[in-house]
Amino acid sequence: MEKNNNxxxxxxxxxxxxxxxxxxxxDSIDSRLKQQQGRKGIVKYYRNEDLKRAFGLSSNTIVKYRLTGVLPFTKLGDIFLYEASKIDKILRDNEC
Known part of the structure; x- marks a missing residue:
């Protein structure tokens, strides 16, 4: 019995x-994640599909907004990227 207890x-x-x-x-993983979230150097971007889904925009509307300067963008090859913080600012500035 003692062997079993041991x-x-x-x-x-x-x-x-x-x-x-x-x-x-x-704990180590959690602290690294918190450090990464606190970095200001991380920039998030929307792609065309993200804008369509999130805001219900059509492809034509996105193109029109790009051409008229409503949507600031960066082009990487054939991909259009829209900085999330700039889109958020546009939304805040146009609140009614």
Whole structure:
């Protein structure tokens, strides 16, 4: 019976060590994620499909807004990118 109890205690100790190591790893990942979220250098962009989905715009409307200067954009190859912070500013500036 004592051998069985010792095995249980060893198993519990092993389990506690694994949980402690896992908890430390999760804390490390969590702190790295928080650091990345706090960086100001990360810029988020919308693509055409994002604008269509998020705002219900058609392809023609997006093209018209680009050509008339309503939508500031960056072109990377054949892909049009719209900086999220600039789109947010346009929305704030046009609130009624």
């Amino acid at each position: 095995e249980k205690l060893e198993s519990m100790d092993t389990f506690k060590k694994l949980i402690t190591a896992l908890d430390a790893k999760l």
